[in-house]
Amino acid sequence: MPENKVIKETTEEDKLLQKLNSAKNTLDKLFEESDRVFITGHLEPDMDAIGAAIGMSLLCKKNKRKSYIVVDEPIEKNAREFILETKDEIEYISASQVPELLTDKSMLISVDNNKVGRTSVKDYLNRFQSVFILDHHNEDEGTIKTPYKCIDTKFSSTCEAVSVLAFLSRAKLPQRVTNYLYAGIKLDTKDFTKNVSTSLSHQVAGKLILKGANLKYIKRWFKRSPEEDQIIQELTSKAVVYPYTYAVSCVTDENKTYSSVDLAKAADALLNYDFSAIFVIAKTDDDTIAISARSNGDVDVGKIMSCYNLVRGGRGGGTPISAGAQIKGRTIEEVKTILSGLLIPCNTIVEDQPNEEQNRLLLTAQKKTTD
DSSP states (O other): OOOOOOOOOOHHOOOOOOOHHHHHHHHHHHHOSSSEEEEEEOOSOHHHHHHHHHHHHHHHHHHHOEEEOOOOOOOHHHHHHHHHTTTTTTTTOOGHHHHHHOOTTTEEEESSBBBBBEEEEEEOOOOSSSSEEOOOSOOOOOOOOSSSSOOOSSOOOOOHHHHHHHHHHHHOOOOOHHHHHHHHHHHHHHHHTTTTTHHHHHHHHHHHHHHTOOOHHHHHHGGGHHHHHHHHHHHHHTEEEEEEGEEEEEETTTBBBBBHHHHHHHHHHHHTTSEEEEEEEEEEEEEEEEEEEEEESSOHHHHHHHHGGTTTTTEEEEOSSEEEEEESSOOOOHHHHHHHHHSSOOTSSSOOOOOOOOOOHHHHHHHTTTT
């Protein structure tokens, strides 16, 4: 009789590596068909978006393709430092420069974003020969339409995915780029404390260190000034606890604005407490209300935030544990009221009869959060 063979179970890490290996093959084919590549992240790019874009530009160089990184203000301060350090080797352009540089064989790579509403090149999407997406945020109705994509919320960060692609392609990673990629992973995993980090995250981080990533140098990008701490304290002091340990912190002053980075840091700070989910709401400019959402893993905040795509003037989404939304043309109280409705469990009576829009949102939220 033949010996019984032990069948090794396919792990989540194996599945992610298989997906990235397939993505590498797709990219190789698209590079062959293209003459130049435009790389872009999300609006208000952070270290994960810019770090991933820089890493992707090295893959373009490895494949002998001219590349541009498309980036517009505002830019997170550490991500800006990445750009300043590499501006002599990488060509950075604004979205307004894209039309004059486009060719019939131009390709777009969107990193750390899959939403039409979150890219600065949305007006030119149909002018690219091909569009490839590499991202770790939830897909929804606002996702860019393309057959070429590698999207998985199990990636801890886009820098993690780009790092693996670089390893698979045997691309040369200068030390400064290993720093950027490591910083992107560190940012989105909150220094590997969020449950989004996997064994793959740790393996990739370890390999980046072996290739030169300097942890002492990287650490300085994560230090906060006293002024930043004051802003975070201001935002977190508004927190109100809802049933099922949701915390909503809302700055109701319509004349005060904060950066999206401030909101994200405040949400991360509140997650240190025993809350299932955190939502920080404030104005980010004269016409925009933003929400930064975080979860301990029990609640899919990405699906909750994606409900704002159904709100007039709104867009939202993200990963199960880190997400956000931006709403234009609404007051802070209106945005907070909609969120309160989305957080109400199915068997709870809503005070004040909700209007037609609120009913539609509640039904959608209840369906999405129970899928």
